[in-house]
Amino acid sequence: MPNHWWREAVIYQVYPRSFADSDGDGMGDLPGITGRLPHLKQLGIDAVWMSPFYPSPQHDAGYDVADYRSVDPRFGDLGDADKLISEAHALGLKVIVDLVPNHTSSEHAWFQAALAAGPGSPERDRYVFRDGPTAPNSWTSMFGGSAWERVPDGQWYLHLFDVSQPDLNWGNPQVRAEFADILRFWLDRGVDGFRVDVAHGLIKEANLAEWTQPTAVLGGLDPVGPRPPMWDQEGVHEIYREWRAILDEYEPERILVAEAWVAPADRLARYVRPDEMHQAFNFEYLEAPWRAADLRRVISSTMAANATVGAPTTWVLSNHDVIRHATRLGYPVGQGRQHGIGPEDPQPDTALGLRRARAATMLMLALPGSAYLYQGEELGLPEHTTMPHEFRQDPARARSGETVVGRDGCRVPIPWEADAPSYGFGPADASWLPQPATWAEYALDRQQDVPGSTWELYRRALELRRSHGLGRGDLVWQETSSDVLALRNGDVLVTANLGQSPVALPAGARVLLTSEPLDADGRVPTDVTVWAVV
Template sequence: MTAVTSPLEALPGGTSAASLQAAEAGLAWWTDAIIYQIYPRSFTDANGDGIGDLPGIALRLPYLKRLGVDALWLSPFYQSPQADAGYDVADYRAVDPLFGTLEDFDRLLHEAHGLGIKVIVDLVPNHSSDEHAWFQAALKSPPGSAERARYLFRDGRGANGELPPNNWQSVFGGQAWSRASGDRQWYLHLFDSKQPDLNWDNPQVRAEFEEVLRFWLDRGVDGFRVDVAHGLVKDSELPDAEHRKENGILVGPMWDQDGVHEIYRAWRRILDEYPGERMMVAEAVVGSHSRPNYLRPDEMQQAFNFDYLLLEGWEAAAFRNVIDASLALSAAVDATTTWVTSNHDVVRAPSRYGLSRPGAHPKGIDAAGEQPDEALGLRRARALALLTLALPGSAYIYQGEELGLPEHTTLETHYRQDPMFIRTRGADIGRDGCRVPLPWEAQAPSLGFGPGDRSWLPQPAAYARYAADRQEGVAGSTLELYRQMLQLRREHALGKGQLRWIDAGRDVLAFDNGDIRVLINFGTEPAELPAGGQVLLSSELLEEPGELPANTAVWLTRP
């Protein structure tokens, strides 16, 4: 094997060069953080109503501590009619009774901090709920009023205004304009009709969200995940759009406008007023050339790496290319790189990598679609985890990923609640399959999700074998694999290290990070392991000495 770049030499006494450099640099906590995404309604139900809640999350904090995560990202738990599972916010300062109370949130935050776990909350600034007090006031006010100016109301086209103001389409399907009953004006909603877009050219909107930031910062949150961060500002002319994609990403006059950066610079100044290194991470679904703009020194600290998440295929060269490009983009603005393979909006990784087109991103999977190869998908997902968590930077884990949880691919139509499914009349299967409540106890009602058998989405029978209690303490289980990975990652400071590629052939990706060598075999035949390295961790049992099986990854001490 041939080295491609200069190494970080291991130091005597078990201390890696990466560990020493990290300590000397005094880098911020998010630089190499493992951040665990919790989708509250599907994590743990403490009160038995079938919906996960904040007290349920608090019950599982010891589990998360033992897993080895550094921070939690909580998807929305705010007051909401739940038209889009909480991403339609009616009150940004209140906890929805489904999830508990503000006191429950404060208690959860305090207990998490007591365990050394930071907490990031989801901020949804592109749109509010149509039940937000502002929008209700707008509907009761005339065109041209200050109340309507907080949103994007426009007169329609056509002789009598009967046509939408332009041809924009909703991300969830159908046109992006609706009219309330009896109203002659149209309002913009890039997502569901119950999610009207806010007008970010309005100073009142900007001032309100700055106060929302302060409200949660004053309570002690450590940061914000910013939903649809690339969509707040629209071309002021609202021109017709071509509705095209570049490299799978929507582009047009409603996305990635320069004006968003002024907003985030203002927010960054607010965060910097607070002690304790508060941070923001952008959900900015933009081309790789634009992502660094959100990471400039006076804007956000992180942006999700959608190039990595959306990568299709199962090939060493493709993964190497996206890793190189990602690290270079982040380095250009002196930012940390994020790595993510699953979240609440995409088919779970074990199912994606079990498809005939591995890594494909269908808009959901149902019983009529191709059923993934469950065993192959899990094998690849475990190998991918060893690759991902050995990379320099920060990584995000979606709840259940540490259990190897697959998508619910046979969820019946009448259970589906995703507005994407509803607005497209089922043409898009939607995201419900990756949001099914977690299995904690194989023999318990609702698989231990709650104290009874209620569950807002039904769990497939297969989830019982993935239950946490079935994996607890079991050598080789996915849960124990993740625990070992996170422990070794921390001990060897891999998140703060440097990557040095090793030439290992067409189907094997190999690199050194500090004193660890990582290999992943994307091929269909066994590959040779380097001599002289001690195996620290492998995604599958290495049955033949000196061989790395197909669809398997390994961490070694550097030969």
């Protein structure tokens, strides 16, 4: 099989407004990212994925795009984007950008033209407008409330997310042509690929069939129940085959990455068939409980499903939409999915969460395929669980009637220097979301060259992953107790102890790396992962 870089790449997600602020206005920006690229090179990642930096009213943190061919002045300009791409390439790093094709901002020129043109116009046909004295159906927004909004002339438009994010009509040839041109615009500027937002949502059933079952913020689909009329429709695959043909015109190789909350695994695998996308995030793995049997089942089933289409599996534990795994794993095993944590909620066991997070990361990085890291997880950052609600900006909170805390806790600007203003996020104290006082202990300058620190654990794990070829290896399960995951990948034996008692390594095992020290008898303690060669 050809040595495609994306099959084993470790890709680092940058959330631009929270990564690095170059001018002190409290908002991260493209020059700030460019200035910190050497850190990412030193960490050992292969590519950077950047969340949206396009012009936007920022009602949903940039996922409400007003112009797909420019840069929001908050983040810089096209020259800054070109410089970032150039400097990343000079360091040997690929650059992936976010593409948001399910919806535009309500301030996008197309939507403004649709409002001005009126019912029945070609401009309105680019979106999903319908007539009627009441909403066309009972669909609900993923952020809460109705998915339909009425305009002054009486028509309704669909918005599966915020009211400021009208859904596009992907049955309209103009929409398809527009996004083909947007792909070429960024490909011509040198980007190495696109992470496709809500990749499973572009096509809706033509009759907009009734659907009254509840929705959850970015929740996965029921693997056994009926498929909702707005998600995972067959027509999405035709779109991605068209896009793949465009990307295949470019050298070096460019990639498409699906954000698709789709289950079961064999349906998700359809997105990564040879003529469609290259990767699809494994959200089933992200949501798996910290239990050996559950993790083994998900790892085996998703790898088997992807093998049928010749695709690698794409592992992920944290991103900008979910609670950071250093916090998520600090709660009792099997607790239901949380949609944000506030100061009045039960708080996690921070030490336990970090211990398990380090073990979970080492397990993930040992698996064949590609892996994604979310900015700050290499520092062991937890969720900001005590943020006062008046600072929160996630539209999910307001639209849910404040029953959902929202995603702000995982989006707080990250710390670089313990004793600097805004912990080194920028040259001033300003920070668009408040940083907790504990951020100093997680700062990069407190962890570099410190044995046992989380940053050094990540750096060493990525170094070993590359030198032992784990990303392109083969997984062979080893028989062990029900509370332990043991596998071989090439010459590396991986042991993850999720049980209550220490477990022994095989005789003669030479330890390469541990998420926490072994016990006095050389055994693997609870919630620890070990890489060794035997």
